[in-house]
Amino acid sequence: MEKFLPLSELIAAFRRHVMMFAVIVVLGMVVSVVYALNQPRIYQTTAMIQVLQPTIANPRDSGTSSAPTLQLLQVVEQRLMTRDNLIRMIEKHGLYANPPNIPMADRVLKLRLATQVEMIVDPNLRWRSDISPTALLVRVSDGDPALAAMLANEFVASIIEQNRQSRADQTGTALAFFESEEQRVGREIARLDAQIVAFKEANADLLPDGLAALRVQLATLEETRLELESQIAELNNGTANGATAVVNKRLAQLGVQYNLIEQRRQSIINLINQAPQAERQHLVLTRKLQQLTDQFEVINQSRAKAKMDQMLEAGRQGENFKVLETALVPVHPIAPNRKKIAMTGSAASVVLALALILLLEMRKPVIRTSAQLERRLNLRPVVAIPTLTPISKSGFARLKTGAFMALGGIFIALVMVFVFSS
Numbered sequence: 001m002e003k004f005l006p007l008s009e010l011i012a013a014f015r016r017h018v019m020m021f022a023v024i025v026v027l028g029m030v031v032s033v034v035y036a037l038n039q040p041r042i043y044q045t046t047a048m049i050q051v052l053q054p055t056i057a058n059p060r061d062s063g064t065s066s067a068p069t070l071q072l073l074q075v076v077e078q079r080l081m082t083r084d085n086l087i088r089m090i091e092k093h094g095l096y097a098n099p100p101n102i103p104m105a106d107r108v109l110k111l112r113l114a115t116q117v118e119m120i121v122d123p124n125l126r127w128r129s130d131i132s133p134t135a136l137l138v139r140v141s142d143g144d145p146a147l148a149a150m151l152a153n154e155f156v157a158s159i160i161e162q163n164r165q166s167r168a169d170q171t172g173t174a175l176a177f178f179e180s181e182e183q184r185v186g187r188e189i190a191r192l193d194a195q196i197v198a199f200k201e202a203n204a205d206l207l208p209d210g211l212a213a214l215r216v217q218l219a220t221l222e223e224t225r226l227e228l229e230s231q232i233a234e235l236n237n238g239t240a241n242g243a244t245a246v247v248n249k250r251l252a253q254l255g256v257q258y259n260l261i262e263q264r265r266q267s268i269i270n271l272i273n274q275a276p277q278a279e280r281q282h283l284v285l286t287r288k289l290q291q292l293t294d295q296f297e298v299i300n301q302s303r304a305k306a307k308m309d310q311m312l313e314a315g316r317q318g319e320n321f322k323v324l325e326t327a328l329v330p331v332h333p334i335a336p337n338r339k340k341i342a343m344t345g346s347a348a349s350v351v352l353a354l355a356l357i358l359l360l361e362m363r364k365p366v367i368r369t370s371a372q373l374e375r376r377l378n379l380r381p382v383v384a385i386p387t388l389t390p391i392s393k394s395g396f397a398r399l400k401t402g403a404f405m406a407l408g409g410i411f412i413a414l415v416m417v418f419v420f421s422s
Contacts, residue, residue, distance in 0.1 A: 013361050014354075021353040028349020029342070036341035041333035043145040047152045048120075048325040049136040049159060070119075072163070073133055077117045079162050080155060086111050089154065093147070114141045115155065135324060145330045152327030160321045171310040178303035185296045192292060196285050203278045215272070221265045228258045 014021065051073070079085065086108045090096065096107040119133040138155050142148035232254050 013357060017357045017360065021357060024353035024356065025346070025349050028352065029346045032342045032345020032349070035345065036336070036338040039336040039338065039341065040143050042141050042143060042335040043148050043330040043332075044139060044141040044334045045145070045149045045152050045327040045330045046140075046325070047138045047156045047323070047327040049138070049156055050322045050324040051133055051135055052322055070133065073119055073136065075166065076136075076159055076163055079166070080117060080159055081112055081115070083108055085158065089151070093151070095147075115139070115151070117159075136321070138327070140327070141334070149327040149329045156323055156326070160323070163321050167313050171306060171313050175303065175306040175310055178299055178306050181299045182296065182303055185292055185299060189289065189292045189296060192285065192289050196282075196289065199282060199285060203282070218265060218268045218272070221261050221268065225258065225261050225265065228254055228261065232258065 087104065090104070090107050090111060096102060096110055116137075116139040118137040118139070120135040120137055121133050136159065138152050138159070140148045140152040140155065142151065232251060235251050235254070
């Protein structure tokens with residue numbers, strides 16, 4: 001058989017196998033339509049939540065970045081898609097219970113894939129860091145349109161409740177933490193104050209005020225010691241040739257006084273030498289007290305801000321969510337496209353039928369006409385005797401073929417009308 005057949009021979013081959021072509025096309029269309037009708041429909045519905053900006057600005061927010069809002073929305077989405085929350089939703093509504101033995105992990109995955117949370121931001125302002133998402137879009141897909149709408153609305157209610165509870169827990173936890181830290185640091189300050197007071201009482205002479213008095217006292221003792229030394233020297237010079245009892249007694253008294261003054265002077269010198277160490281310890285205690293005082297001020301300010309956050313949350317003056325659009329029961333499915341499936345299957349059946357006709361012709365390369373004989377063998381036939389068919393038989397065959405084609409066309413038209421209208 002030639003690589004390319006003339007159009008007339010292709011038409012003749014098609015006419016010889018028209019019944020097979022019609023049967024394959026009709027069966028292919030029927031199978032495609034049945035397959036399309038058996039595909040489960042998927043309905044999708046959406047609900048929208050508006051992200052309201054704070055009525056009263058939070059003093060801790062600089063107002064120049066959308067990071068806090070983005071982080072909040074990400075936390076909300078993550079909490080919504082947690083396994084526990086999805087299992088609670090599945091058990092509450094008995095989702096995906098058919099077949100009954102499907103694992104819970106598969107059911108959770110199916111619900112997670114059927115639910116989408118999208119942040120809505122103006123696409124023209126995405127490059128700005130101070131632009132926050134203005135809304136959340138919750139999409140739910142399911143084979144039951146009423147169930148899809150109910151799930152979307154329940155997810156929205158869950159988002160709002162989780163956001164409210166999260167913000168309340170966050171502000172409450174922050175306030176409790178700062179209050180406990182304020183009490184702890186206050187106790188530390190009181191304990192350190194008492195320690196400093198006890199240290200001052202025990203080392204009053206070694207601190208700067210007492211040290212000045214010691215230095216004055218030391219100077220006085222030095223003058224007295226010098227006077228005593230001068231008197232002792234005079235008495236010793238006066239009694240160089242012989243000492244009387246009175247002089248000896250006086251020298252003994254001056255010696256006792258001198259020893260007492262010397263002992264006191266040495267003790268004061270020792271105290272003065274210990275003063276730097278005492279002052280160093282006092283400075284350490286004072287520095288710790290100053291650090292605790294600064295920390296107490298910071299904690300007090302943070303506690304006041306946390307209290308303000310709690311008041312804003314209680315008055316719903318902070319950033320919160322509001323239902324902008326509730327999910328409605330969808331009317332038209334989003335998938336599958338039955339028309340596309342039926343038309344694709346029908347086109348594939350037509351291609352298959354034509355391919356079978358061509359294959360049959362290639363497997364049986366029969367010479368049917370004088371033109372084929374001359375083209376293939378380069379022989380011109382002397383005479384060509386056509387096949388004679390009785391008029392009654394040929395008319396009946398044509399009638400049967402026409403009736404079959406008409407019935408097939410009617411059937412195909414009815415099927416297509418049914419598919420397109422469904």
